[in-house]
Amino acid sequence: MAGSARVQDQVWPAVQGLDAWFDTQRQPGGYGGPVVHWWRDCLDYTAPGLDWRYEGIICGYLNLWSATGEDRWLAKATRAGDDLVAGQLPSANYRNSSFELNPATAGTPHEAANDLALLRLAGCLRRTGQGDWQRYARTAERNLHEFFIQRLWDARARHFRDSPSVPSFVPNKAATLAEALLALSRCTGNDEWAGLYALPTLHSVLAHQVRGGALDGAICQNSFGPRRVDKFFPFYVARCIPGLLDGFAWSQDERLADGARHAAEFVKRCRYDDGSFPQVLYLRGLANRYPQWVAATGDILRAMALASTVGVEFDPQPTQRWLLAGLRADGGIHTALGFGRATPGGSEHDPRDQLSVCGWADKAFRYLTEQLPASSQQPAVKAQSIRP
Amino acid sequence: MTSAQMVETLYLQPLPWEYSQALDLGTTTLHAGPQPDLAVLSSTLYAVELLKRCHAALDLAGTGSFDAAGFARLAQPWSWGPLQAVHLDQLAGPYAALLWAEPEAACALPVARRLREVAAPGATLHVIASAPLRRLLPIWRGQPPPAEQPLTPRAVRRVLERAEWQVESHTALHGPHAFLWSRLSQLAQACRRPDWSDRCLFAMRSRYREAGWLWPLAPVSLVRARVS
Numbered sequence: 372m373a374g375s376a377r378v379q380d381q382v383w384p385a386v387q388g389l390d391a392w393f394d395t396q397r398q399p400g401g402y403g404g405p406v407v408h409w410w411r412d413c414l415d416y417t418a419p420g421l422d423w424r425y426e427g428i429i430c431g432y433l434n435l436w437s438a439t440g441e442d443r444w445l446a447k448a449t450r451a452g453d454d455l456v457a458g459q460l461p462s463a464n465y466r467n468s469s470f471e472l473n474p475a476t477a478g479t480p481h482e483a484a485n486d487l488a489l490l491r492l493a494g495c496l497r498r499t500g501q502g503d504w505q506r507y508a509r510t511a512e513r514n515l516h517e518f519f520i521q522r523l524w525d526a527r528a529r530h531f532r533d534s535p536s537v538p539s540f541v542p543n544k545a546a547t548l549a550e551a552l553l554a555l556s557r558c559t560g561n562d563e564w565a566g567l568y569a570l571p572t573l574h575s576v577l578a579h580q581v582r583g584g585a586l587d588g589a590i591c592q593n594s595f596g597p598r599r600v601d602k603f604f605p606f607y608v609a610r611c612i613p614g615l616l617d618g619f620a621w622s623q624d625e626r627l628a629d630g631a632r633h634a635a636e637f638v639k640r641c642r643y644d645d646g647s648f649p650q651v652l653y654l655r656g657l658a659n660r661y662p663q664w665v666a667a668t669g670d671i672l673r674a675m676a677l678a679s680t681v682g683v684e685f686d687p688q689p690t691q692r693w694l695l696a697g698l699r700a701d702g703g704i705h706t707a708l709g710f711g712r713a714t715p716g717g718s719e720h721d722p723r724d725q726l727s728v729c730g731w732a733d734k735a736f737r738y739l740t741e742q743l744p745a746s747s748q749q750p751a752v753k754a755q756s757i758r759p
Numbered sequence: 760m761t762s763a764q765m766v767e768t769l770y771l772q773p774l775p776w777e778y779s780q781a782l783d784l785g786t787t788t789l790h791a792g793p794q795p796d797l798a799v800l801s802s803t804l805y806a807v808e809l810l811k812r813c814h815a816a817l818d819l820a821g822t823g824s825f826d827a828a829g830f831a832r833l834a835q836p837w838s839w840g841p842l843q844a845v846h847l848d849q850l851a852g853p854y855a856a857l858l859w860a861e862p863e864a865a866c867a868l869p870v871a872r873r874l875r876e877v878a879a880p881g882a883t884l885h886v887i888a889s890a891p892l893r894r895l896l897p898i899w900r901g902q903p904p905p906a907e908q909p910l911t912p913r914a915v916r917r918v919l920e921r922a923e924w925q926v927e928s929h930t931a932l933h934g935p936h937a938f939l940w941s942r943l944s945q946l947a948q949a950c951r952r953p954d955w956s957d958r959c960l961f962a963m964r965s966r967y968r969e970a971g972w973l974w975p976l977a978p979v980s981l982v983r984a985r986v987s
Contacts, residue, residue: 400814476771476811
């Protein structure tokens with residue numbers, strides 16, 4: 372209990388610090404800054420990126436608004452939503468939405484994460500009768516329809532490809548997209564988004580899950596046609612859990628809850644004593660421990676908290692301590708530990724570790740804002756048209 | 760495919776890493792001041808990439824068959840910052856930052872001299888150039904190609920010096936070290952060690968850009984020059 376109280380004491384200062392730090396990353400057009408990642412870094416282009424950083428930023432500010440009732444948080448969520456609306460291109464994609472691959476558009480899961488955030492924002496605005504909520508919902512719907520469904524939906528495989536030209540599937544990205552489609556169904560009252568696209572896609576996620584053995588519950592990183600890529604990233608497996616649980620909430624299909632439960636148990640088994648996680652596991656007990664995410668463990672903690680609703684027991688404290696230990700004096704948060712150790716003969720110290728990156732810090736921000744006690748409950752509303 | 764469709768198609772497809780890294784580096788000096796900067800381009804490929812990177816005023820000139828005026832008109836809905844097509848003979852200047860991608864053999868020297876005339880004191884010029892290894896890049900087999908008769912990085916250096924630019928540095932993109940690490944990664948994968956393979960890929964990325972004498976052995980280089 373004492374440990375829990377100590378963590379709780381640190382949450383509000385951490386949230387305030389992150390809010391102040393996000394403000395330092397504002398540029399005309401949105402949140403900018405460098406990106407470091409497992410796949411690539413984006414250190415030259417530091418202008419705004421309309422990618423998954425908006426998921427945590429918008430949802431985090433909405434959490435703050437919900438917890439405190441202070442309109443300044445809603446204003447920040449709305450400002451971020453305006454970035455996305457203004458950055459929508461003629462193709463319905465968002466400008467520079469590819470995070471580590473920026474500047475490039477059509478980023479996955481980034482655009483779906485943006486849509487999810489816009490739909491959350493639209494829902495909050497509609498509940499309170501503030502602002503033009505339809506414009507946020509319309510922006511998300513246009514992206515989901517014109518980009519994901521028209522260009523990436525594979526009708527034969529009944530899931531979304533990761534590229535229009537390659538028969539590829541990435542479960543964690545598909546799970547985020549399914550969440551966005553379920554949110555659109557709730558917003559519009561049109562069940563087709565969920566039934567035709569989200570639920571079949573979530574079943575494809577389950578088809579990529581390992582059952583039995585040491586990796587039970589793990590989900591393959593991706594596949595090309597029938598060929599599975601047997602890499603298992605605990606962070607990305609955790610990113611599948613909210614979508615699977617949302618699909619379960621929509622459909623009451625026990626298979627989705629069971630998949631989420633097994634995925635969460637896998638993530639739990641991966642954790643080291645210090646609360647951190649390995650970067651990636653492979654078959655035959657092989658692993659790469661580094662770089663170990665710090666800020667991004669916010670998404671793991673969030674997923675594990677959601678998994679408790681289907682009976683997964685997980686003590687968040689070691690990982691909460693790991694996360695909070697990464698906070699910087701300027702309010703930002705370290706991205707990782709061990710970027711330098713990821714290469715053969717690498718070094719202990721790598722400046723990328725200490726970098727605070729909007730698209731990772733948002734994950735800590737979103738989780739921490741969910742830990743604030745809510746002061747009021749928002750009333751539910753019926754679905755209605757997003758057309759003016 | 761109409762020209763407008765071509766802009767959309769090119770905008771949505773990712774550029775090979777060699778070129779995107781060269782453009783990332785080459786555009787870092789743009790937009791430092793309130794005045795427009797200048798980009799001289801040989802292909803729509805480069806122009807589309809600048810749409811993603813340039814959020815402030817940019818003057819755009821074409822060489823070879825690239826029609827800057829036509830592109831600026833078609834690309835308006837995709838443009839981030841104000842884009843103005845200019846003719847090399849009618850440049851206003853002075854420009855503090857210039858980008859040239861990539862020099863065509865037929866007109867390289869007059870263009871280099873013209874850019875020297877309109878460059879502000881202390882101005883920086885970045886030149887993207889490709890070497891014969893470019894033939895390994897799929898982009899050179901597609902349409903439109905990055906250039907028609909591209910000048911090699913070594914020839915670019917000579918042209919710049921003749922035009923009284925001071926060449927400061929060369930950066931190789933995907934040079935021999937990066938190539939070696941990617942081959943080691945493939946070897947580790949073949950030996951059923953995906954963990955080593957990923958570590959080699961990590962090393963490949965950290966050696967992707969290299970300054971120094973290796974630049975003639977890379978498919979793409981970035982030359983940085985300054986008004987002396």
